[in-house]
Amino acid sequence: MGKDKKGLILDTLRELFKEGKAGTASVSDIAARAGIAKGLIQSGGNALEKLALLMQSYRGSYVDSSLDEYLHMPQNAAIHQKSLAQILSALSGIISRIIEQGTVEGLFACDYPREYAEIIMAVFTFLLDPGIFPWGGDQYALKLKALADMLEKGLCADKGSFGFLYGAEDSFRKETK
Amino acid sequence: MGKDKKGLILDTLRELFKEGKAGTASVSDIAARAGIAKGLIQSGGNALEKLALLMQSYRGSYVDSSLDEYLHMPQNAAIHQKSLAQILSALSGIISRIIEQGTVEGLFACDYPREYAEIIMAVFTFLLDPGIFPWGGDQYALKLKALADMLEKGLCADKGSFGFLYGAEDSFRKETK
Numbered sequence: 001m002g003k004d005k006k007g008l009i010l011d012t013l014r015e016l017f018k019e020g021k022a023g024t025a026s027v028s029d030i031a032a033r034a035g036i037a038k039g040l041i042q043s044g045g046n047a048l049e050k051l052a053l054l055m056q057s058y059r060g061s062y063v064d065s066s067l068d069e070y071l072h073m074p075q076n077a078a079i080h081q082k083s084l085a086q087i088l089s090a091l092s093g094i095i096s097r098i099i100e101q102g103t104v105e106g107l108f109a110c111d112y113p114r115e116y117a118e119i120i121m122a123v124f125t126f127l128l129d130p131g132i133f134p135w136g137g138d139q140y141a142l143k144l145k146a147l148a149d150m151l152e153k154g155l156c157a158d159k160g161s162f163g164f165l166y167g168a169e170d171s172f173r174k175e176t177k
Numbered sequence: 178m179g180k181d182k183k184g185l186i187l188d189t190l191r192e193l194f195k196e197g198k199a200g201t202a203s204v205s206d207i208a209a210r211a212g213i214a215k216g217l218i219q220s221g222g223n224a225l226e227k228l229a230l231l232m233q234s235y236r237g238s239y240v241d242s243s244l245d246e247y248l249h250m251p252q253n254a255a256i257h258q259k260s261l262a263q264i265l266s267a268l269s270g271i272i273s274r275i276i277e278q279g280t281v282e283g284l285f286a287c288d289y290p291r292e293y294a295e296i297i298m299a300v301f302t303f304l305l306d307p308g309i310f311p312w313g314g315d316q317y318a319l320k321l322k323a324l325a326d327m328l329e330k331g332l333c334a335d336k337g338s339f340g341f342l343y344g345a346e347d348s349f350r351k352e353t354k
Contacts, residue, residue, distance in 0.1 A: 077255035085309055115323030119300055126303035127295055132262055146292030154327040 047102030072131030224279030249308030
């Protein structure tokens with residue numbers, strides 16, 4: 001995947017996540033952008049490469065801390081909860097497709113792609129939300145390692161193939177060069 | 178495990194879940210009750226039997242639908258979110274201990290018992306919350322099957338050993354008689 005294309009995908013996804021978190025995007029708006037993201041995501045790279053890109057942009061979208069502060073005020077809890085649910089639904093569809101691609105590529109074996117995608121997104125949107133659970137950096141990293149371990153075993157993927165989740169990007173880059 | 182003892186455990190756990198969901202229990206109150214629940218849970222039965230009991234009582238606590246309606250009103254979203262976070266924290270500690278017991282018993286292999294417990298509870302408290310995601314019965318059952326599949330593989334447990342999650346209780350009962 002070229003560098004420019006990767007940048008475009010990341011920008012589009014960041015916008016999607018920010019709008020979802022702000023609670024300002026309508027469901028159809030999120031769906032439309034998710035459609036664009038889905039098109040981009042499905043245009044090149046293997047399943048692991050696409051999942052890495054998606055997770056990278058999701059985590060990057062947390063950079064805007066003033067928005068996070070707003071969403072984590074008690075009076076905005078309803079908007080926050082709704083936005084997390086919207087993000088879960090929009091992204092689960094995309095991740096599910098990528099898991100299916102991975103099974104075709106022989107990288108994964110999975111009977112429940114949609115449900116696996118939803119479990120992944122429940123971890124990201126709820127357990128790893130910095131306003132709901134203010135985990136320390138070490139705790140956060142350990143949760144991502146455990147998720148990688150669970151997914152590698154659950155999806156029958158190679159050990160270490162989800163290393164991108166906790167920043168072991170070198171091993172991932174070697175595989176996907 | 179005797180029938181009376183099992184009933185006592187279930188009652189104690191239901192109280193814990195209801196108070197947690199009502200947002201009226203203080204953190205120390207929940208911790209104290211979780212301590213009681215933990216003591217009871219750790220008093221007999223193998224790890225799978227204890228996890229089945231915990232899940233059974235958790236799902237049973239949803240019977241009180243008037244409380245659920247209250248918590249799912251938008252103006253109560255902050256209390257709802259806080260109570261889900263409290264339940265996740267209190268129960269993760271207990272589930273983590275049970276997973277550790279299961280590794281000693283040779284039922285599981287797991288390097289991240291605490292984090293696995295948190296991922297399980299993120300699924301139950303967020304993805305399976307009927308007010309946040311109004312899944313149909315079939316969708317709900319499919320998510321529990323996928324979680325069982327992910328846990329059996331992730332914990333290196335026997336295939337079908339988490340069947341109690343989706344109601345395949347016969348196979349579970351046979352094992353733990």
